Amino acid sequence: ISVKFKAEEPLAAFWFYCSYSSDMRWISFEADGNIFVVKSEGGEARRIVKGHHPTWGVNSQSIIYSNDEPGKNNSLWQMPFSTTDGTASGEPEALTVGRGRDTQAAISRDGKLIAFAAQDLSFNIETLPFDAEMGRQTGAPQEVTRGSNNIDFLSFSPDGRSVVFQDHRGARSHIWRVEVGSAP
Numbered sequence: 001i002s003v004k005f006k007a008e009e010p011l012a013a014f015w016f017y018c019s020y021s022s023d024m025r026w027i028s029f030e031a032d033g034n035i036f037v038v039k040s041e042g043g044e045a046r047r048i049v050k051g052h053h054p055t056w057g058v059n060s061q062s063i064i065y066s067n068d069e070p071g072k073n074n075s076l077w078q079m080p081f082s083t084t085d086g087t088a089s090g091e092p093e094a095l096t097v098g099r100g101r102d103t104q105a106a107i108s109r110d111g112k113l114i115a116f117a118a119q120d121l122s123f124n125i126e127t128l129p130f131d132a133e134m135g136r137q138t139g140a141p142q143e144v145t146r147g148s149n150n151i152d153f154l155s156f157s158p159d160g161r162s163v164v165f166q167d168h169r170g171a172r173s174h175i176w177r178v179e180v181g182s183a184p
Contacts, residue, residue: 001038003038003043004045005045009045012032016029019054021083022059023060025040025083025086026038026040026086027039028048028055030051030053030054031045034047034051035047035052035063037063037086039086046086048081048087048088049077049092050069051065051066052065052068053066053103055105057078057081058107058109061081062079062080063078063079064076064078064105065079066101066103066105067094075095075102076103078092078093078095079092095114101119101120103117103119104116104117123150124147125143125151125154125165126141126142126143127180128142142180142181145178150167152166152167152173160180161180162179162180163177164176164177
């Protein structure tokens with residue numbers, strides 16, 4: 001099928017999680033962090049909502065997706081959908097409350113059960129004694145940070161005794177510094 005996007009929509013290199021509605025009239029998919037629908041015979045894609053991993057709700061009356069907007073914590077949300085118009089037919093509503101990254105939902109046929117992956121990701125910094133001349137480690141790893149961190153960037157001080165890192169907590173990002181062997 002031929003799919004066209006509005007000029008103001010970002011050009012996405014990849015489309016993910018394509019699926020037909022229950023009446024086979026619509027196809028939903030994810031592209032560039034947005035959820036789109038298009039008629040099954042092709043045409044212009046319509047952006048429904050910002051999100052990831054879309055799946056159809058019961059009788060395709062909604063689209064269930066993972067919401068990664070600030071403060072939404074990758075929880076599952078439901079966007080009402082009109083199979084007549086091919087548009088959102090209401091406001092999105094939360095289905096889960098973020099205890100982790102809720103994603104890849106599957107809905108039972110009667111709509112009474114939802115199965116989904118609840119990922120609890122934590123990134124921490126460790127140091128590892130290493131002999132560069134021999135090309136091997138010389139001791140056990142040591143924790144520099146612990147707990148539930150979402151670290152994107154880190155850098156050691158020139159003397160190697162402290163580390164600075166960026167950590168996302170909730171809807172905000174912070175820069176932390178820690179002396180190796182101390183609390184941040």
